[in-house]
Amino acid sequence: MLHVSTIEGQLDAKGLKFALVAGRFNDFITERLVGGAVDYLVRHGGDRADLTIVRVPGAFEIPLAAKKLAASGKYHGIICLGAVIRGSTPHFDFVASECAKGLAHVMLDANVPVGFGVLTVDNLEQAIERAGSKAGNKGVEAASAVLEMVRVLEQI
Known part of the structure; x- marks a missing residue:
């Protein structure tokens, strides 16, 4: 049988620097996401001193902050967190779509892993x-995906 080489990322955050971009809108939810991401990285060997949290007004502004952080070259990965809750107007669709597209562009343009931890939900119950x-x-989940991708990209 032929040997197949496999590349996988180890979930070890030791020595890595991460930026977390958090939208303040719906901060009751976003703070829980930030707490979960920070706890995950620390439990996987990360140092709180290597984590930077950047607060922005809301989900629409997250991609610009992520782009600037990625371009700085200071961070191995960027974890983006927020909550967009559907209302009675199409505003939800525009914000959610542009945030997702913007973050995909940042990741692909900068070659820096970007985690999409921006909730796009129909109601507060789903967000909770x-x-x-x-x-x-x-x-x-966003922190885990970014950590794994950092370690995968180190091997490619």
């Missing part, structure tokens, strides 16, 4: 469920 309740903590 995804910020540490029934559906886990999406801040943890």
